Amino acid sequence: MNDVLSYQLFILALSIFLGFALISKVPPLLHTPLMSEANAICGIIIVGALIAAGIESESPFSIFLGTAAVALAAFNVVGGYLVTERMLKMFKKKDAAK
Amino acid sequence: MTQTFLVQLAYITASILFAFGLKFLSSPATARRGNMLSACGMLLAVLATLAGHQIISWQWILIGLMIGSAFGTLVAFKASMTQMPEMIALLHGCGALASVFVDWVHYEKLLHEIIFSISAVESIMLYLSIVIGALTFTGSVVAWAKLSERLPGKPLLFFGQQWINGLILISILVSGALFFQHPSEIMYFYTFLAFSCVFGVLLVIPIGGADMPVVISVLNSYSGVVACTTGFVINNTLLIVVGALVGANGIILSIIMCKAMNRSLTNVLFGGFGQVKKRTADGIKKEAHPISVEDAQLILEAAKTVIFAPGYGMAVAQAQHAVRELTHVLENNGCDVKFAIHPVAGRMPGHMNVLLAEANIPYDQLLEMEAANPLLETTDVAIVIGANDTVNPAAINEKSSPIYGMPIIETFKAKTVFVIKRSMASGFAGIENDLFYYDNTRMIFGDAKDVVQRLVAEFKTK
Numbered sequence: 001m002n003d004v005l006s007y008q009l010f011i012l013a014l015s016i017f018l019g020f021a022l023i024s025k026v027p028p029l030l031h032t033p034l035m036s037e038a039n040a041i042c043g044i045i046i047v048g049a050l051i052a053a054g055i056e057s058e059s060p061f062s063i064f065l066g067t068a069a070v071a072l073a074a075f076n077v078v079g080g081y082l083v084t085e086r087m088l089k090m091f092k093k094k095d096a097a098k
Numbered sequence: 099m100t101q102t103f104l105v106q107l108a109y110i111t112a113s114i115l116f117a118f119g120l121k122f123l124s125s126p127a128t129a130r131r132g133n134m135l136s137a138c139g140m141l142l143a144v145l146a147t148l149a150g151h152q153i154i155s156w157q158w159i160l161i162g163l164m165i166g167s168a169f170g171t172l173v174a175f176k177a178s179m180t181q182m183p184e185m186i187a188l189l190h191g192c193g194a195l196a197s198v199f200v201d202w203v204h205y206e207k208l209l210h211e212i213i214f215s216i217s218a219v220e221s222i223m224l225y226l227s228i229v230i231g232a233l234t235f236t237g238s239v240v241a242w243a244k245l246s247e248r249l250p251g252k253p254l255l256f257f258g259q260q261w262i263n264g265l266i267l268i269s270i271l272v273s274g275a276l277f278f279q280h281p282s283e284i285m286y287f288y289t290f291l292a293f294s295c296v297f298g299v300l301l302v303i304p305i306g307g308a309d310m311p312v313v314i315s316v317l318n319s320y321s322g323v324v325a326c327t328t329g330f331v332i333n334n335t336l337l338i339v340v341g342a343l344v345g346a347n348g349i350i351l352s353i354i355m356c357k358a359m360n361r362s363l364t365n366v367l368f369g370g371f372g373q374v375k376k377r378t379a380d381g382i383k384k385e386a387h388p389i390s391v392e393d394a395q396l397i398l399e400a401a402k403t404v405i406f407a408p409g410y411g412m413a414v415a416q417a418q419h420a421v422r423e424l425t426h427v428l429e430n431n432g433c434d435v436k437f438a439i440h441p442v443a444g445r446m447p448g449h450m451n452v453l454l455a456e457a458n459i460p461y462d463q464l465l466e467m468e469a470a471n472p473l474l475e476t477t478d479v480a481i482v483i484g485a486n487d488t489v490n491p492a493a494i495n496e497k498s499s500p501i502y503g504m505p506i507i508e509t510f511k512a513k514t515v516f517v518i519k520r521s522m523a524s525g526f527a528g529i530e531n532d533l534f535y536y537d538n539t540r541m542i543f544g545d546a547k548d549v550v551q552r553l554v555a556e557f558k559t560k
Contacts, residue, residue, distance in 0.1 A: 005219055008330060008338055015339045018117060019346025025124040028441055028466055031351060031448025032182060033133075034123050035318055038347040039189045041116050041136055042321050044340040045197045047147045048332050052203040053162060054153030062206045067158040069199035074166025075173075076193040081137045082174035083185060087452050088133060090179075091126040094460040 033087045040080025046073035101150055108146030109336040115139030116340060120347075126461055143336060179456040180413050183314060183446040184245035190317045191238030197324045198231040198291075201331050205287065214282045220331060221281045225274050227327035228287070229294045234320040236298030241313050244302070245445060253306040263300055269293045305367065308487075311355045312366045314446045319348020351447045358441035358467075360493075360504035384532075386522065389540035391549060395556035397514060397540075401478035404428055405470060406437045407507045408454070410444050411484025415546035418457035421483065424550050425459065427557040436463055438470030438480075438507045440488040471508045480512035482519075482533070484546050490531045501529060515539040518549050 026034045053066030116139050122132025153159070177185040201224055208216055216224075243249040273289040280286065305313050326341025328334075356363050398404065406425075412418060425435045437459065443450040451464055465473070474480060482489050485507075492499040493506045509515050510533055517534060519541060533539055542549050 004333070008335060011335055012326065012338050012342055015342035016346055019120075019343040020350065022117060022120040022343070023347045023350050026120070027124065028354070028439070028448055029451045029461055029464060030123055030126060030129060031354075032446055032452045033129060033448070034120075034347065035314070035351065035447060036182075036186055036189070037119065037123060037133060037136060038318060038344045039186055039193065039321070041119070041140065041340050042190075042193050042318075042325055042344045043196075044112075044116075044140065044143060044337060045193060045200060045325050045328060046140075047143055047336060048200040048328055048334060049162070049196055050144065050147045050153070050159060051332070052200050053158045054148075054155060055207070056152075056154045057203075057207070057210075059206060059210065062203050063155070063158055065199045065203045065206070067162040069196045069203070070159055070162025071166035071169075072192040072196035072199070074163050075170040076166075076189050076196065077140055078167045078170030079174045079185070079189055080170075081133065081140070082171060083177065083182070083189075084133050085130065086174065087179070087182070087455070088126070088130045090452070090455040090458075091129070091461045092455070092458070093127075094462050 030088075030091075033084050036080055036084045036087065040077055040084060043073050043077035043080055046070065046077055049073045105146045105150030106335075108142055108150075112139040112143040112146075113336060113339045115142070116343065120343065179452050181246070182452060183310060183444075183449060184242045186446065187238045187242040187245060187314060187317065190314075190321045191235050191242065193321050194231045194234035194238060194324055197321075197328045198228055198235060200328055201227045201231065204332055205284075209282065209284065216281045218278070221278055223327050223330040225277060225290065227324055227331055228291055229270060229274070230320055230327065231324040232291055232294035233298030233301065234317055234324060236295045237302040237313075237320075238298075238317050240299050240302040241310065241317060245310060249303075251306065254303045259300070259304065263297070266293050266297050266300065270297060301367070308442075309359075309366050310445050311442055311447055311449075312352055312359075312363070315348050315351035315355055316363075316367070317348070319345050319352060322346070322348055355442060355447060358505060360501070384535040386534045386541050387537075387539065389516070389542055391542060391544075391552045391556060394516060394540065394542055395553055397516075398428065398433075398479060398553065399431060399557070399560075401428075401433055401514075403434045403473075403477045404436075404479045404481060405465075405474060405477045405509075405512065406435070407480060407482045407485050407489050407509050408437060408439070408443060408450060409483070409485025409488060410450075411486075412546055413444065413450075413453050413484070415484060417483065417547035417550055418453055418459075420547050420550040420554065421454075422457045422459050423554045424557075425463075427554055431557070436465050436470065436473070438465050438467060438474070438509075440467050440485070440505075440507050443485065443488060467505060467507055471511075474508050474511045477512040478514065480509040480515045482509055482515060482517045483550070484518070486519075486531055487529065489533055490529065491533055491536075492529065492531070495532075499529060509533065510536055510538070513538060516542055518542045518544070518546050520545065 049069035119132040119136025122128040277286040322344030329337025493501045493504040
């Protein structure tokens with residue numbers, strides 16, 4: 001247990017650094033798409049939701065929660081990526097806009 | 099063994115793709131590729147999960163996926179660019195609620211085991227995950243309602259708010275402590291879940307409309323933290339990595355927003371802006387100089403350089419397309435046109451850039467505040483449209499002003515400043531703007547869209 005935990009904390013620490021390094025390079029111009037992109041990848045919770053909805057369970061309540069989690073996470077992922085794509089498509093350079 | 103290993107490999111690949119997705123966002127030229135890569139990473143993670151785990155019942159998964167994707171697609175295509183902040187708030191809320199449900203299922207599963215066992219770390223993570231997830235969910239819903247004007251945008255304050263918040267916080271902590279001692283008691287679980295939901299509402303309700311960029315960034319950060327703690331609960335490293343990336347994103351954006359308003363995060367979140375004492379009139383009657391659209395056009399015709407300072411008011415008046423037309427007319431007249439974007443212009447970080455991009459204004463014409471300010475000294479005309487506090491020189495000149503120290507777009511340095519405005523009313527913060535009384539300032543009264551369209555018409559009749 002402690003082995004797993006220390007390994008996970010290790011990953012966490014490095015990921016935080018990676019996040020700061022990557023995101024501080026994004027120009028303010030793209031901050032809104034950045035946020036919707038971050039939002040979309042946050043929908044990675046769908047991975048947990050799929051497992052929650054797919055495992056064998058006798059309790060109908062658990063099945064309901066799992067299914068709702070899948071739906072919400074799918075909404076987050078699909079909505080997030082599509083809206084990011086829609087926004088990024090609008091950013092044009094001077095020559096292209098005319 | 100090999101199967102789980104393959105799933106882990108897929109997860110690692112997915113996190114690399116997510117990291118590249120964010121890296122490519124550092125330039126508008128590569129950003130779309132980044133989004134595509136990131137989406138591929140997500141698909142890979144989903145497929146690997148479906149293939150790798152002992153998934154038995156498919157029908158619920160399919161139903162959930164179909165409902166979620168259908169609504170996601172619908173909302174993503176229907177939302178206008180002015181609605182982006184509320185859309186993002188809604189997405190944050192859904193993600194956070196999904197995390198809460200995942201944790202809840204995990205807890206239910208533990209309760210149904212023959213021998214209930216939970217480690218200390220697991221129960222702490224479960225507790226944190228539920229508390230932050232629930233308050234992010236209700237907080238995001240309130241933010242969404244405020245942004246979409248289903249709730250009034252102004253701060254809602256009531257008597258004894260701080261006390262009630264304190265009591266609820268204590269309740270969350272006490273039920274948490276009881277939960278650690280008796281983790282199999284579902285009552286404690288329900289208690290802190292319910293109190294966290296209420297806490298989320300109370301946290302966002304007192305925050306005013308113009309502070310929304312900070313709120314959204316903070317909620318973004320929280321949703322990352324929730325994904326992270328959920329990763330610890332269900333033992334999933336991919337969730338931990340992604341949660342950390344998103345958490346960092348939210349923190350950076352919150353800090354940028356706070357710096358742009360020269361306020362601390364605690365001040366934005368816990369202190370209403372409304373408590374600022376209004377400056378008493380100093381007796382000197384100041385006079386603004388109005389100008390007609392016809393005269394304004396003559397000045398613009400002679401201008402070689404024009405810088406727009408747009409604010410959220412421009413989007414409210416739906417004037418961005420008219421502004422684009424004016425830009426074209428000016429450029430055909432041999433004028434160099436740029437836009438100076440204040441970091442907090444709009445209702446979320448970078449919102450103004452998206453609104454202008456939607457109106458087909460090329461992004462190389464959009465300048466950040468730091469880049470625009472040195473140019474303003476040599477600019478012939480600065481046009482303030484729908485902005486107020488972000489161009490208020492009191493932020494530089496007046497130590498007593500509540501916005502003193504806030505970085506502004508220094509439009510007052512331009513040779514002539516046009517302010518397009520409905521009336522002389524003060525801005526969101528209720529602070530009078532001395533810019534209106536400067537000798538080089540000319541006020542064009544009227545609706546932003548209407549004024550700009552009339553300016554364009556004036557050019558065309560010549």
